[in-house]
Amino acid sequence: xxxxxxxxxxxxxxxxxxxxxxxxxxxxxxxxxxxxxxxxxxxxxxxxxxxxxxxxxxxxxxxxxxxxxxxxxxxxxxxxxxxxxxxxxxxxxxxxxxxxxxxxxxxxxxxxxxxxxxxxxxxxxxxxxxxxxxxxxxxxxxxxxxxxxxxxxx
Amino acid sequence: xxxxxxxxxxxxxxxxxxxxxxxxxxxxxxxxxxxxxxxxxxxxxxxxxxxxxxxxxxxxxxxxxxxxxxxxxxxxxxxxxxxxxxxxxxxxxxxxxxxxxxxxxxxxxxxxxxxxxxxxxxxxxxxxxxxxxxxxxxxxxxxxxxxxxxxxxx
DNA sequence: TATTGTTATACTCTATAACTATA
DNA sequence: TATAGTTATAGAGTATAACAATA
Numbered sequence: 001x002x003x004x005x006x007x008x009x010x011x012x013x014x015x016x017x018x019x020x021x022x023x024x025x026x027x028x029x030x031x032x033x034x035x036x037x038x039x040x041x042x043x044x045x046x047x048x049x050x051x052x053x054x055x056x057x058x059x060x061x062x063x064x065x066x067x068x069x070x071x072x073x074x075x076x077x078x079x080x081x082x083x084x085x086x087x088x089x090x091x092x093x094x095x096x097x098x099x100x101x102x103x104x105x106x107x108x109x110x111x112x113x114x115x116x117x118x119x120x121x122x123x124x125x126x127x128x129x130x131x132x133x134x135x136x137x138x139x140x141x142x143x144x145x146x147x148x149x150x151x152x153x154x
Numbered sequence: 155x156x157x158x159x160x161x162x163x164x165x166x167x168x169x170x171x172x173x174x175x176x177x178x179x180x181x182x183x184x185x186x187x188x189x190x191x192x193x194x195x196x197x198x199x200x201x202x203x204x205x206x207x208x209x210x211x212x213x214x215x216x217x218x219x220x221x222x223x224x225x226x227x228x229x230x231x232x233x234x235x236x237x238x239x240x241x242x243x244x245x246x247x248x249x250x251x252x253x254x255x256x257x258x259x260x261x262x263x264x265x266x267x268x269x270x271x272x273x274x275x276x277x278x279x280x281x282x283x284x285x286x287x288x289x290x291x292x293x294x295x296x297x298x299x300x301x302x303x304x305x306x307x308x
Numbered sequence: 309t310a311t312t313g314t315t316a317t318a319c320t321c322t323a324t325a326a327c328t329a330t331a
Numbered sequence: 332t333a334t335a336g337t338t339a340t341a342g343a344g345t346a347t348a349a350c351a352a353t354a
Binding site: 016019137144150 | 164165166167168169170171172173174175176177178179180181182183184185186187189200204207208210211212215219220223225272275278279282285286290291293294295296297298299300301302303304
């Protein structure tokens, strides 16, 4: 093996190779790249999947509540949720207690799709865990939860 | 403390609260939000900072080599590097060995700015480490490096 | 006055196709 | 034929301003 083989020499990342922000970004892209095709089969984005999951767990919650929980601005949430309604996955009903608010819930079709998405997500998580090894995977989750729970500016 | 105080009840995330992809995304956004203002003071984006760092560590490297190292498409790299050249931070010289290639290096101004950026980055990393605690921070880096080093499709 | 949902709009990031000049 | 750099362009994702209806 010569010093400069046909294999392209990777450049030196310098301090980036232990920069938590850089590593988080690259890791997020790699992990998303793994689950993206499974979701795309159902014409669903990661944001869509998260929204369906939260509505399922919190039926009757309002749009802005769901949006804020996921860090999505209410203004950007409108086309997303309207598309899901148009697809027959989500029901948008007037709130009985607040006439400004729209209560969200999943339709039967939405529940059925979500079940399939959860299965795909679990298979994806298993791949990530296998790739990392159980010990490294387990060590990862707690610090990530701590960072992820940092409240963003409202 | 009543069950439903004025504090808005956070909705249930369901399986998302331990979904590695969701946590990576939220964690990345939180960490970026911390360093963003420091970089913005110098009119520098996270991508700019990464590019300057890699050029500094690999003077003479070509555009596409630097771009690929950072997961940036060469086509999107053009306006980024041209802006840095226009700001007098980066030198784009014809490669002596390959007339197709542009050899990148930092100017004195680029080196000076990068030193200030590295200082800001270190302060940021210290904040993240303090927030997490040294043990959780240390546990985080190795699995992240493993995930971040997954080669993306060329 | 504040909040829910809405429209319109702009800006950044990222992706694709096609080209040139070199190798 | 393949690669380095380029242009043009299109699509996401995200951001701000302003508004109507309701609290």
